[in-house]
Amino acid sequence: MDSADIARSLIDSAGGDAERVRETIERIGAEEAAAFLVAELTGRVETGTLPEGVTEVQLVLDGARPVPYVLSIGRRGAGGRPGELADPEVVLSQDVTEVTRSLFGPPGCQDSATRRVRWRDHDDPKVYFAPPPAFPAVERLLAALDGRGAPGLAELALRHGSDKWGIHEYTPHYEHHFARYRDRPVTVVEIGVGGYDDPEAGGGSLRMWKRYFRRGLVHGVDITDKSSHTEPRVTTSVADQSDLASLAALADRIGPIDIVIDDGSHVSAHVVTAFSTLFPRLRPGGLYVVEDLQTSYWPSFSGSYAEDADTSMGFLKRLVDGLNHAEYPAKAGRPPRPTDHEVGGLHFYHNLAFVEKRANSGHGGISRLREAG
Numbered sequence: 001m002d003s004a005d006i007a008r009s010l011i012d013s014a015g016g017d018a019e020r021v022r023e024t025i026e027r028i029g030a031e032e033a034a035a036f037l038v039a040e041l042t043g044r045v046e047t048g049t050l051p052e053g054v055t056e057v058q059l060v061l062d063g064a065r066p067v068p069y070v071l072s073i074g075r076r077g078a079g080g081r082p083g084e085l086a087d088p089e090v091v092l093s094q095d096v097t098e099v100t101r102s103l104f105g106p107p108g109c110q111d112s113a114t115r116r117v118r119w120r121d122h123d124d125p126k127v128y129f130a131p132p133p134a135f136p137a138v139e140r141l142l143a144a145l146d147g148r149g150a151p152g153l154a155e156l157a158l159r160h161g162s163d164k165w166g167i168h169e170y171t172p173h174y175e176h177h178f179a180r181y182r183d184r185p186v187t188v189v190e191i192g193v194g195g196y197d198d199p200e201a202g203g204g205s206l207r208m209w210k211r212y213f214r215r216g217l218v219h220g221v222d223i224t225d226k227s228s229h230t231e232p233r234v235t236t237s238v239a240d241q242s243d244l245a246s247l248a249a250l251a252d253r254i255g256p257i258d259i260v261i262d263d264g265s266h267v268s269a270h271v272v273t274a275f276s277t278l279f280p281r282l283r284p285g286g287l288y289v290v291e292d293l294q295t296s297y298w299p300s301f302s303g304s305y306a307e308d309a310d311t312s313m314g315f316l317k318r319l320v321d322g323l324n325h326a327e328y329p330a331k332a333g334r335p336p337r338p339t340d341h342e343v344g345g346l347h348f349y350h351n352l353a354f355v356e357k358r359a360n361s362g363h364g365g366i367s368r369l370r371e372a373g
Contacts, residue, residue, distance in 0.1 A: 001028055004217065006036050007233045011185045011215050014104035021097040025063065031082070034067040034096065039232050040103055042071060042078040044144040044211070046151065047137075050075045055137035058088035062114065063096040073137040089134050091118045092141070102145050104215050107183045110146050117142075147214070153178075156211050161204035163194075170291065173349045177287060178212070178259070185215040187257050191241050191264035191274060193222040193229060203229035205263065210234050219254055221264075242270040247277040257281050260288045266295040268302060271312040279339070279357065288355040290316070316353050319343050323360060 001009070006028055013024035025033045038059070054074035061067045071080045095114035102110045117138065143149050153175050157165035164170040188209050195201020206220045210233050220226060220236040230236050239250040241264045251257065260278050262271055271290060279288050295301035296313035303311050318337075325340040344358030 001032065003036070003230075003232050004235050006032060007217055010036065010100055011104045011217075014101045014109065014215075015106055015185065018097045018101070021100050022063070025096060025100070030061075030063060030065045030067050030096075033100075034061050034069065035082070036232055037061065037096070037099055037103065038069050038071070038080040041099070041141075041144055042073075042080050044103075044150075044214075045073060045078040045140050046143065046149055047073060047075055047077055047140060050136055050140065051133050053133050055090075055134045056085060056088065057134070057138060057141060058085045058091040060091065060093040061096040061099060062093055066093075067096070071141065073141060078141075087120070089120050089132070090138055092116070092138065093118075094145070099145065102147065104185075106215075112142075112146065115145075150214075151211075153208070153212055156208045157204070160207040160211070162208045164205060164208070168291075168351070170349075170352055173347075173352055173354070174289075177289075177347065177354050181216075181258065181287075182213060183215060184213075184258070185217075186213055186259060187217050187219070187254065188213060188259045188261070189219045189221060189254065189257050189278070190261040191221045192262070193220040193224075193226040193236060194263075195224075195226070197224050199225050200228050202226060203234075205261075206234050206236075207231075221250060223265075241265060241274040242267070244273055244277050247274060251278060251281040256283050258283055258286045260286075261291065262289065263291045266292045266301055268296055268311040268313075268315070272315050275315070275355075279342070279355070282357045284357055284359070286357045288357065290353045290355075292351055293353060294351045316346065316348075316355075319355065320346055325360075 009024050009028060013021045052075060054072050057071040057073060059069045059071050068084045069080045070083050070085055071078060093116045098111055098114050153171035154165040157171055190205055190209065193202040193206065194204060203226065206218050206229055209216065209218045218234045220229060220234065221239050222236065223238065223240050225238055226236040237250055240246040257278065260282065262274055264270060264274065275288060282288060290312060293313055295303055296311040297303045297305045308314065319339055322337055322340045322343055323346065325336065341359065341361050342357055343355055344360045345356035347354040
């Protein structure tokens with residue numbers, strides 16, 4: 001199984017009982033599942049406030065076949081490798097099914113019923129007066145396992161080098177609209193990985209979304225090959241957002257989508273093509289986000305500030321009229337649009353718009369008043 005299949009299998013099973021998780025791990029393979037879980041866990045450890053130095057922790061994922069790992073935790077980050085320590089300062093063991101549900105299950109699944117922490121020097125009086133560096137390192141590790149102390153989006157943007165906070169002030173609006181999705185097994189698609197034609201550059205937002213959506217699968221789409229940014233729960237694909245067929249083929253590969261973020265070319269015609277192709281692929285209740293709408297007014301991006309301009313902002317303004325499609329009198333002659341019954345809400349901020357996909361089939365007001373005049 002590749003990384004994306006392992007991720008989806010573990011996330012899906014974590015929503016069920018322990019037996020379902022155990023069967024999934026057996027199907028994946030104990031070593032493969034352990035490697036994925038350790039990478040996820042160490043990626044969530046908040047290490048910035050730790051003291052200097054590196055603590056090595058012996059982790060044992062208990063199951064049908066226990067899998068030992070050595071975790072290295074220090075101020076600059078955390079990582080893991082298979083193996084055992086000769087004389088570990090601390091040994092942490094926990095049932096692998098419990099770990100899986102804690103990391104990827106719905107809210108309330110976090111549990112530590114099978115967890116054991118064994119300190120080598122527990123009988124040494126000195127540790128009561130001069131706690132060793134291992135104490136805060138293990139506390140941060142357990143906090144990650146238990147879902148405590150998760151950072152906000154602005155902090156994650158700064159940490160991963162995303163421009164969604166700083167020059168832009170998008171993260172407060174994202175948190176407002178994305179909060180209800182944070183603990184769901186969502187599929188997120190972001191158009192535009194960043195870094196222009198440099199295959200190594202960009203990827204900050206993808207890693208930010210991965211950390212924010214703890215049960216999510218993140219797909220980055222770019223016209224340039226950005227496969228160097230592929231990692232567990234992050235997949236990159238090459239597609240052209242100006243080409244309907246290219247986007248349709250991409251959506252067919254990904255399957256149903258919960259969130260689309262357009263941070264691509266910012267050219268109005270491309271924005272409209274991407275929306276027209278991908279919005280129908282959103283699950284009901286999903287969100288479609290368009291960033292950097294300032295380019296809709298810039299001639300260098302074929303933009304215009306005319307009221308009836310055929311731009312991305314002009315397109316979005318027409319969606320606002322579609323919200324009230326049931327109120328148009330018959331003599332207005334307004335033709336129905338495919339989005340009329342699917343766009344249930346729009347929210348605009350500076351250079352940023354959110355479009356909600358939900359049923360919009362209201363009956364309209366009193367017909368004799370609507371048609372009068």
